[in-house]
Amino acid sequence: MALTGLEIFKLLPKTNCKKCGMPTCLAFAMALAQKRAKLEDCPDVSDEAKEKLAAAAAPPMRKIVFGSGDNQVQVGQETVVFRHEEKFYSPTVLAATVSDKLTGDELTKRIESANALQFERIGTKIGVKALAVVNDSGSSEPFASACAAAKDGSELALILVTDSPDAMAAAAGQVKDRVPLLAAAMPDTAEAMAKIARENGCPLVAKAESIEALADLSEKIKGQGIEDIVLSLEGLSQRDHLYNFSRVRVLSLKKVFRPLGYPTISFVTDGDGDTQVAAAISLICKYSGIVVVDTVEPWALLPMLTAVMNIYTDPQKPVQVEPKVYKIGEPDENSPVMFTTNFSLTYYTVESDVEASRVPSYILVVDTEGTSVLTAYSGDKLNEKTVADAMTKHDVEKLVKHRKLIIPGYVAVMSGKLEEATNWEVMVGPRECSMLPKYLQEIWN
Numbered sequence: 001m002a003l004t005g006l007e008i009f010k011l012l013p014k015t016n017c018k019k020c021g022m023p024t025c026l027a028f029a030m031a032l033a034q035k036r037a038k039l040e041d042c043p044d045v046s047d048e049a050k051e052k053l054a055a056a057a058a059p060p061m062r063k064i065v066f067g068s069g070d071n072q073v074q075v076g077q078e079t080v081v082f083r084h085e086e087k088f089y090s091p092t093v094l095a096a097t098v099s100d101k102l103t104g105d106e107l108t109k110r111i112e113s114a115n116a117l118q119f120e121r122i123g124t125k126i127g128v129k130a131l132a133v134v135n136d137s138g139s140s141e142p143f144a145s146a147c148a149a150a151k152d153g154s155e156l157a158l159i160l161v162t163d164s165p166d167a168m169a170a171a172a173g174q175v176k177d178r179v180p181l182l183a184a185a186m187p188d189t190a191e192a193m194a195k196i197a198r199e200n201g202c203p204l205v206a207k208a209e210s211i212e213a214l215a216d217l218s219e220k221i222k223g224q225g226i227e228d229i230v231l232s233l234e235g236l237s238q239r240d241h242l243y244n245f246s247r248v249r250v251l252s253l254k255k256v257f258r259p260l261g262y263p264t265i266s267f268v269t270d271g272d273g274d275t276q277v278a279a280a281i282s283l284i285c286k287y288s289g290i291v292v293v294d295t296v297e298p299w300a301l302l303p304m305l306t307a308v309m310n311i312y313t314d315p316q317k318p319v320q321v322e323p324k325v326y327k328i329g330e331p332d333e334n335s336p337v338m339f340t341t342n343f344s345l346t347y348y349t350v351e352s353d354v355e356a357s358r359v360p361s362y363i364l365v366v367d368t369e370g371t372s373v374l375t376a377y378s379g380d381k382l383n384e385k386t387v388a389d390a391m392t393k394h395d396v397e398k399l400v401k402h403r404k405l406i407i408p409g410y411v412a413v414m415s416g417k418l419e420e421a422t423n424w425e426v427m428v429g430p431r432e433c434s435m436l437p438k439y440l441q442e443i444w445n
């Protein structure tokens with residue numbers, strides 16, 4: 001358990017020197033207990049106290065990293081139960097299964113299908129981040145071969161799924177340079193699995209049938225020298241799974257109960273694609289750090305990935321696109337130039353309507369901190385100066401030989417000042433961008 005303010009106070013120098021910015025050591029201790037202060041702010045704390053206090057100040061949910069290179073993934077390190085309290089930090093990792101019963105072309109095809117589960121949504125790349133190789137054969141040799149094939153055929157992070165320490169030892173050695181997640185140790189295999197994880201430098205999943213058994217198991221594994229642990233509950237209904245994952249979340253974050261202070265993994269492998277979509281999205285909401293699904297159908301993965309993207313968006317920060325000039329088609333020096341704001345939904349709506357016009361164009365995206373045209377205008381984030389500055393910053397006048405700027409119809413009122421600020425002729429575009437195709441085809445041309 002985390003130390004209380006008074007327990008922390010007993011470890012501090014008690015000189016009330018104020019170097020930490022607090023009036024007393026007690027005030028600093030209380031702030032540290034509530035995670036409002038950092039231990040480094042006290043320069044005089046002893047090494048022994050540092051060690052104890054650092055443990056107390058550690059995040060309530062440990063960050064776990066697996067995979068390698070650019071395809072390394074991170075789960076855990078969450079700080080709040082509800083997104084509106086702050087935000088969620090580590091988007092749920094979606095993994096697709098690869099059975100070790102597959103061989104030859106079937107195995108290659110399954111790995112390639114999983115690799116291909118990558119999409120782009122409102123300018124952001126989303127996709128499956130891991131392959132879960134499953135020891136369906138029950139034997140070590142096919143499992144090790146399938147893991148090796150997954151390593152050769154995919155850059156994605158790997159999860160090795162077997163209850164057999166022998167199969168795990170054979171496979172982990174083959175792919176240890178990819179730092180796979182090993183799933184899973186159970187109460188009767190904890191020591192053997194922990195040894196394999198230790199020898200290969202891999203994080204380890206702890207799997208039990210209840211929260212109480214899981215807490216005991218994670219402590220047992222930690223006692224074997226494994227710090228990087230992921231929690232898994234088995235044999236539960238969907239309802240009980242969600243209920244218990246919610247309890248794990250509350251106990252780890254609100255009570256700082258260290259034995260459950262790890263991210264979770266769930267295996268959604270029963271039922272058809274529809275059933276898996278529903279179950280996976282429920283578990284993404286509450287609170288699975290990793291979800292393994294037994295499908296490689298794009299129609300099934302896309303809604304799951306969309307759910308991850310939405311839930312892990314910072315609720316206090318609108319989704320934004322990069323402020324710059326976007327080329328639609330292959331515009332030249334005679335092409336129209338228009339501007340909009342960097343609120344993603346605004347930009348992508350404008351972009352699709354300009355594309356629909358088939359008139360190659362330049363869209364200047366002005367940085368309005370992710371707000372829409374009218375919101376930005378009323379908040380004075382979109383005015384003649386911000387537009388003129390954006391035109392200068394992105395060298396708009398070098399793109400075309402004309403000097404005509406199309407502005408959104410909703411901000412027609414800024415025409416006069418904008419013409420003065422830029423020396424460009426302002427053309428007032430339609431109020432609704434759905435009218436842009438007609439405008440570009442008939443009025444611009």
Ligand code: SF4
Nearest residue numbers: 016017018020025042
């Ligand atoms: S810097 Fe350390 S010793 Fe000084 S008041 Fe703060 S906690 Fe106490």
